[in-house]
Amino acid sequence: MSEVNKEGTKKTIGTIVSDLTRPIKNHKGFTIWILFLLTVMGVGMMAYVDQLANGLGVTAMRDYISWGLYISSFIFFIATALVGMLISAVLGLIGIKWITPIARIAEMIALGFAMWAGLIIIFDMGRPDRALNLFIHGRLQSPILWDVTVVTTYIAISVLLYLLPLIPDMPFLKKAMTDQAKWKQKIYKILSFGFEGRPEQYKSVKKLIRILAILIIPVALAIHTVTSWLFALTPRVGWDSTIFGPYYVTGAFVAGGAAVMIAMFVLSRNYNLKDYITDFHFDKMGKLLVLLMLVYFYFNINEYIVPGYKMKAGDDHHILGLFTGHYAKMFWTVQLGGLIIPIILLLFRRMRKPLPSLFIGIAVIIGAFFKRYIITIPTLVHPHLPIQNVPEEFHSYWPNAWEWAITMMAIAGAVLIITILAKLFPIIPIWEIAHEEGITNEEMNKYVEES
Amino acid sequence: MTYLNKIKIFIFVFMFMLFSFSINAQWNIPADAKNKKPPVDPTHTLVKTGKDLYKSNCASCHGTPGEGNNIAAIGATDLGSGDYQHSHSSGQTFFQVEQGNGGMPSFRDKFSSDEKWCLIFYIKSFDKDFKITGEELKEQKADLRLSLIEKIRTVKAYATTKDKSGKEIALEGADVQFFIKRMFGNMQIGEIVTTDNKGIASIKIPENIPGDEEGNLNLLVKFKDTDTYGKAIKSKTIKWGTKLEIVNITDKREMWGSLHRVPLWVLFSYLGMTIGVWLVIGYVVFQIIRLKKL
Numbered sequence: 001m002s003e004v005n006k007e008g009t010k011k012t013i014g015t016i017v018s019d020l021t022r023p024i025k026n027h028k029g030f031t032i033w034i035l036f037l038l039t040v041m042g043v044g045m046m047a048y049v050d051q052l053a054n055g056l057g058v059t060a061m062r063d064y065i066s067w068g069l070y071i072s073s074f075i076f077f078i079a080t081a082l083v084g085m086l087i088s089a090v091l092g093l094i095g096i097k098w099i100t101p102i103a104r105i106a107e108m109i110a111l112g113f114a115m116w117a118g119l120i121i122i123f124d125m126g127r128p129d130r131a132l133n134l135f136i137h138g139r140l141q142s143p144i145l146w147d148v149t150v151v152t153t154y155i156a157i158s159v160l161l162y163l164l165p166l167i168p169d170m171p172f173l174k175k176a177m178t179d180q181a182k183w184k185q186k187i188y189k190i191l192s193f194g195f196e197g198r199p200e201q202y203k204s205v206k207k208l209i210r211i212l213a214i215l216i217i218p219v220a221l222a223i224h225t226v227t228s229w230l231f232a233l234t235p236r237v238g239w240d241s242t243i244f245g246p247y248y249v250t251g252a253f254v255a256g257g258a259a260v261m262i263a264m265f266v267l268s269r270n271y272n273l274k275d276y277i278t279d280f281h282f283d284k285m286g287k288l289l290v291l292l293m294l295v296y297f298y299f300n301i302n303e304y305i306v307p308g309y310k311m312k313a314g315d316d317h318h319i320l321g322l323f324t325g326h327y328a329k330m331f332w333t334v335q336l337g338g339l340i341i342p343i344i345l346l347l348f349r350r351m352r353k354p355l356p357s358l359f360i361g362i363a364v365i366i367g368a369f370f371k372r373y374i375i376t377i378p379t380l381v382h383p384h385l386p387i388q389n390v391p392e393e394f395h396s397y398w399p400n401a402w403e404w405a406i407t408m409m410a411i412a413g414a415v416l417i418i419t420i421l422a423k424l425f426p427i428i429p430i431w432e433i434a435h436e437e438g439i440t441n442e443e444m445n446k447y448v449e450e451s
Numbered sequence: 452m453t454y455l456n457k458i459k460i461f462i463f464v465f466m467f468m469l470f471s472f473s474i475n476a477q478w479n480i481p482a483d484a485k486n487k488k489p490p491v492d493p494t495h496t497l498v499k500t501g502k503d504l505y506k507s508n509c510a511s512c513h514g515t516p517g518e519g520n521n522i523a524a525i526g527a528t529d530l531g532s533g534d535y536q537h538s539h540s541s542g543q544t545f546f547q548v549e550q551g552n553g554g555m556p557s558f559r560d561k562f563s564s565d566e567k568w569c570l571i572f573y574i575k576s577f578d579k580d581f582k583i584t585g586e587e588l589k590e591q592k593a594d595l596r597l598s599l600i601e602k603i604r605t606v607k608a609y610a611t612t613k614d615k616s617g618k619e620i621a622l623e624g625a626d627v628q629f630f631i632k633r634m635f636g637n638m639q640i641g642e643i644v645t646t647d648n649k650g651i652a653s654i655k656i657p658e659n660i661p662g663d664e665e666g667n668l669n670l671l672v673k674f675k676d677t678d679t680y681g682k683a684i685k686s687k688t689i690k691w692g693t694k695l696e697i698v699n700i701t702d703k704r705e706m707w708g709s710l711h712r713v714p715l716w717v718l719f720s721y722l723g724m725t726i727g728v729w730l731v732i733g734y735v736v737f738q739i740i741r742l743k744k745l
Contacts, residue, residue, distance in 0.1 A: 140713040140721050141706050149725055156732055164739065194743025201745045208735050215731050222724075 013439050013447045020426040020433075021176040023271035030423065037412045037419065044409020047402040048123065056126040058402050064387055065380040065397035070124040072376040073407045076255065076369050077117035077414065078151070078227050079248070083256020084110025084158055085220030089213040098284045100436055101276045101428045105263050107162045108427070109256065112417035114155045116410045121148075123406050143229040150223045157219055161212045162421075167195045167205055168431040171448045187424065197445040224248045231375070237318040238379035247303055250296040254339075255368035257289040261361035263418070265354055267427050276428050279353060286352030289364070293343045300335065317382050326396075327378050330370055338367010478552050480543055487542030490564075493572040494585035499678065501573030504566060508558070516577050525554045531577035541571050593622050593680040595672055597687050604691050607653040608672050610646045612680075621650030626675035629654045631668050632686075643675055662692020 061068045087106035091099045122128045138145040170192030225245035232244035268277035307315045322331045345351040514520035516531025551557030575581045593612040610622040630637035644652035662668045670687045674680035704714045
């Protein structure tokens, strides 16, 4: 008896396949949701076309604060994408069983957010048509080039790590989806890569998943460490920190963990998969999130108390700006509402039930979003030389409608990718659940062959 | 003079601030100070002493008297001007030098009373009516010849002058200064050397003076007392400096260099990691494609 399904009785492969493929066929509300996402993206696209035509001047960014909402969203996206590595690689490799039904969800989130993270960087360019120059004339000494490299690599591995565990599901899909559109069946056929459930094929897939799971750990650490180095390798107050790498990585796990929690709730309710993603999983995920948040909290203490105690010239303006000054409201809201209160709440078993988990997850992810803002913008307000003889608007920054619209487009875009994947393929790996239930490969093959 | 000009600029910068605070402070000179008289009569020798003191202590602000190259911006007047001479008695000037005011430092403790009077005599000597007693100082045109002793890095300066019959003789007891020409002004080497009875003043050139690419230094030698011996400056190129190595900093592989000058460890780390990871990705893709055949 596995941990996965504590309450229910043993499932047969037939019920598993029909349970997990049913939501893919069911279209209730799907069109409205897609239309909603497309509308959000449409508005963002209009803003972006205007930005393309008239330049970055349409945003609120100016000479001094030239990294605004786009870059802080970029870190947020990369952060959220990192959860794929944590859940499917780290926890998977050390043999934690309860992640089986949520590993693919984590991987979908990773994919959606990593892809749009790459696009956000393009949005932050005044002349995206020159993006290629980054590769032609880019300097290998620059962390920005490392970032471009590692983001691309991470996306590639994430695609594979999503695709690979999907392959053994394809025979089931081909069988279960015969009543679906032709193009879908074609996709299933192509993506099965000739997989027919032979033992050698299972062995190979498992081995490849293992290789990728190991490979993605250093790459994921690299992606977020390099992202943190975009900041930490400059001598600027608030960024000039030696712990920025681990600080970002742990913060990323918090954001991703919250994203998984939200996705778990939405998908399990919407797809009626309460038997697969149970209270037990929410409880485990809640505990994991507390652990991650405690580690992140520890890094926060170091990141703010150490310079706050010394109050070096330069640092003092920055720290006081956060603690009591212009950014105090956002800073404390984020730290309390997005970190400390969720930690305390999640310590109670009751709060790790699905519905409270959803709300806590939302609070944490909003906190995570604005935390990136708090990291990015206040530093830029304190350049090394005083800001002089510039128009009033250069002194401060708050993202304007264009930036919000374009950022919303990115968020909607990431959610759209997740939605489409969830609509094409089962969100829970059929074969892995079957293995957990003690169903052998032979039984599965037999089921597929029966007509 | 160029050296003086630089000091002037330097002094100007911070004195200007000082002065802006003190500009309102007026000289407050008591009546008995104005009537103070020198203890001795001015002689040419005393005026000469005053001139030397003035050159090294006052000229940086007040310039050469009568030439108007004073720093007016900080309020330092041309002490040789007719205006000044007519309105200030010797006693008053003495008081002012002693007291100082605003941007004008106090020299009460720096000079003895005699030295101060020498200064006053020099300043007053620009007044046509000022009577100087005693024998006039004679000029004694002199010349310098330089020779080098490579082995011991020593420069010898022979000072000569002409006797009454026009015959060249060694000049004894003249102060000689040695300089190395630098980018901004001249750098004095060692102390002032007085010529011996053979008219020789010699100095050892220290090692490790940075020269040009060949290690050349530009040596300048002159009499300290230019009034008496003339302003002749002898110069000579000596090869005793250290060679200047011109390193073009953009030639090296540096973190801040262009792509072509990327440090090798960065290049290899980057390529190694990227290629390594992508080889594994490629392997996985290849294996996926091969699944069919298994």
